[in-house]
Amino acid sequence: MxxxxxxxxxxxAGYGDFxxxxxxxxxxxxxxxxxxxxxxxxxxxxxxxxxxxxxxxxxxxxxxxxxxxxxxxxxxxxxxxIAHVPENRRLFPHLSVEENLKVGAYIPSARKHFAERLDYVFGMFPRLKERRRQLAGTMSGGEQQMCAIGRALMCSPRIxxxxxxxxxxxxxVVAQVFALVQRIRAEGxxxxxxxxxxxxxxxxxxxxxxxxxxxxxxxxxxxxxxxxxxxxxxxxxxx
Missing domain, CATH: 3.40.50.300 (P-loop containing nucleotide triphosphate hydrolases)
Known part of the structure; x- marks a missing residue:
């Protein structure tokens, strides 16, 4: 690609007069x-x-x-x-980890490759695979950040x-998150x-x-x- x-x-840019x-x-x-x-x-x-x-x-x-x-x-x-991981993660707390990841694959091109992208994200974040049925809102902050990054990766972004x-x-946990960023970079x-x-x-x-x-x-x-x-x-x- x-x-x-x-x-x-x-x-x-700004907001109103600000x-x-x-x-x-x-x-x-x-x-x-x-x-x-x-x-x-x-x-x-x-x-x-x-x-x-x-x-x-x-x-x-x-x-x-x-x-x-x-x-x-x-x-x-x-x-x-372009995939955006917003501040404060913005997960759907009452949906499971897997359902949150599914939301990230809503564009038609991603839907076609849902299973393979899910495997990719679970390979990148084994903890999410373990917790795939858990409600996102009940996870720790670090796990939620992994889920938010995983959700963004579901649409095969370029950036x-x-x-x-x-x-x-x-x-x-901060050190772990930045280690993940290095792994994502290593994927190109x-x-x-x-x-x-x-x-x-x-x-x-x-x-x-x-x-x-x-x-x-x-x-x-x-x-x-x-x-x-x-x-x-x-x-x-x-x-």
Missing amino acids: EGQTLSLEGIR QALFDVGLKVAPGEAVGVVGPNGAGKTTLLRVISGMLKPKAGTARFGAADLAALPAHALPGIG LLLDEPSAGLAPL LTVLIVEQNVAQVLRVVDRAYVLEAGRVVAEGTSAQLASDPMIRSAFLGGH
Whole structure:
């Protein structure tokens, strides 16, 4: 499957009179893992909402390959290969694990390959196979995050958007979630991850953008950002 580049240029977006993003641009090439890091309220979730069609930008362009994302309804995006794992997971708590995964395969092309995708997800997350009949709402936070990522993988995406995957999880579970991100990357999937946990995310991405008050204030490779004095003092507790 040929890769497609995600490209944003001059994105301005917000809610009513409130502007959350100011002329934001970024690129994610096929097979790359890219992070967007920054403090709470920086506009990270808004950025993912623009990419996944839930929020239309007021200015700028967002493209995935040849597709103009602003011209597509949000429900059409899985069909072109974009899967979004939202903040706080947003599972259906009263449905079983397997039923939640089935929801991820709602597009016609995914329905045809449901059994093989289910095997793939259960291979990636053996814990979910053990719990396939369990109600999603009764699982631990880490298991729910696995289920949310598994649900997104059910539609064979080309790019996976992860919104704050470590939020509300214990440190040990956070390490497990980021190990999963590395496994997903090893499968060749493109990943865009927004995260407050800067130290962890810089270990698993190739490059990152630093978002502050709705603007990109720095960008570079993981190594460049990890050694940048400004980034170290602001986010990594270093000097």
